[in-house]
Amino acid sequence: MAKQAERRAATSEAILTAAQRLFGTHGFAATTMDDIAESASVAKGAVYHHFKTKEAVFAAVFDQVSRDLVAEIDRTARAEKDVLAALIAGTQHYFAATAKGPIGQIILRDGPAVLGWERWREIDAQHFGGKIPRALSAAMEAGLIARQPVEPLARLLLGAVTEAAVACAGRADIARAGAEYARAFKSLVEALRLPT
Amino acid sequence: MAKQAERRAATSEAILTAAQRLFGTHGFAATTMDDIAESASVAKGAVYHHFKTKEAVFAAVFDQVSRDLVAEIDRTARAEKDVLAALIAGTQHYFAATAKGPIGQIILRDGPAVLGWERWREIDAQHFGGKIPRALSAAMEAGLIARQPVEPLARLLLGAVTEAAVACAGRADIARAGAEYARAFKSLVEALRLPT
DNA sequence: AGTAAAACCGACTGATGGTCGGTAATTACC
DNA sequence: GGTAATTACCGACCATCAGTCGGTTTTACT
Structure with a gap:
């Protein structure tokens, strides 16, 4: 039933987890959206589907x-x-x-x-x-x-x-x-x- | 005698003045090096001749x-x-x-x-x-x-x-x-x- | 004048944030 | 169960901008 929601949540969390790790270790400026997408095993478009901008991710x-x-x-x-x-x-x-x-x-x-x-x-x-x-x-x-x-x-x-x-x-x-x-x-x- | 030094100082000051105005009104991120150069009536190369990076200008x-x-x-x-x-x-x-x-x-x-x-x-x-x-x-x-x-x-x-x-x-x-x-x-x- | 050095120029490059048309998965409806 | 609509996802592409670099002009020194 809540299949779509689960899917969404999972991706979102993967992005957030990856982003937290990268922002925490390398800092905001040195972390690119491509880095985040790759680290979360997701395409860049997906990241932008969940967050409007890089600042929003942060x-x-x-x-x-x-x-x-x-x-x-x-x-x-x-x-x-x-x-x-x-x-x-x-x-x-x-x-x-x-x-x-x-x-x-x-x-x-x-x-x-x-x-x-x-x-x-x-x-x-x-x-x-x-x-x-x-x-x-x-x-x-x-x-x-x-x-x-x-x-x-x-x-x-x-x-x-x-x-x-x-x-x-x-x-x-x-x-x-x-x-x-x-x-x-x-x-x-x-x-x-x-x-x- | 100190013609070269004067020239340098004048350009440098023009850049700094322009930069201060732009940074002050629009903020750092919204101010480009091209803006600064143009506002100081100087080519971009000149700005980089005086300051290594944008951060250095700031x-x-x-x-x-x-x-x-x-x-x-x-x-x-x-x-x-x-x-x-x-x-x-x-x-x-x-x-x-x-x-x-x-x-x-x-x-x-x-x-x-x-x-x-x-x-x-x-x-x-x-x-x-x-x-x-x-x-x-x-x-x-x-x-x-x-x-x-x-x-x-x-x-x-x-x-x-x-x-x-x-x-x-x-x-x-x-x-x-x-x-x-x-x-x-x-x-x-x-x-x-x-x-x- | 002639030469060296310094100041200045501006087209070009590389990196990156953000876009967009398209595809695949899921859901809603009949 | 088939089909349309919606949602999630993809990745090539674009625009912007910091920074580069070979070339030109101006100044300094002999």
Whole structure:
């Protein structure tokens, strides 16, 4: 019954899998549509039948990778108790994950380059950044930090985290760097904490 | 005497000027080398005689724009007295300038896309970010904030500022948004200030 | 003037994103 | 079950554009 749908799904997934591997290892610019088609054992026309442009393929890959990563982070953060502590733990996980080659390549390097900063920021914020405003609101509600407009502050912190992730990704001693930035981030967030 | 040098400089500048205008208005991808050559009233070969690649042209433009902007910011910041206050004022100027179309296009959109995040971050940090570590060191020296590793904290703040600038650039009511983010940034920095 | 070197020219090439007319598989309808 | 319509897929072809290269003009030096 759903034969056609299955067929479509299978091809689509083959393309996406191939694309993710290629984008992750060689980067967006160095990956051609012919490469993707060949790697997915499909003709170029098929790729264009499923995705309008090369950017569209990338966007789909980006979305998938982000989705996977955010799920991972959620699992980590859920283990913490304090809202601020969860924020910090999640951040550290984000560092560690994006520091690993392929994911960092897709999310931090090519992401903004291909999608455009605005769109990238928007999507990234939608996936990861949504957690920060929520955490801040909760923290204010709980009286942990001073009441103030949430959005601007959240944006600043997201920028800080992202920048740190990139800096991390570019360093040899990732573990150490991650710890360093996590500590700095913690001190920044803790500075906001009101004296009880 | 320096006729040859003058000739070279004039052509080079014509190319750079044309490129800056085109990159600023249409963006990097939508600007072709032929466009640049034509706009500079020069043959394509001449452009390649002066710059090895299209990226090289962009890098030169980027450098120039950054240099100009940083000089402007310096002038603004110098007017302030407190180190932290100067940091905040400079930040606000950065917001305002990058929010204006062409400069934002070059520095915030295409910059990372073309040069690659790592290189962009490095250059951007070199131009703008260098000020933050210096300001933080000074602030620690003066006992305004707690002593701690400077580099990680500076990186976080730079990321926060950049993110805010981008967010600003994407909004219609730039003045209002700039003020909002500046206030949030101020509260973040002020949170670090030690009680006297 | 004569020669060397540097600046400049613009037709050409190679690579690649995207198109399009056609074929094969699947589904809908009688 | 046959046939028409729809959907998936194919791969040769096209347009664009970064970058090349042999040739020409302008400048510098003797």
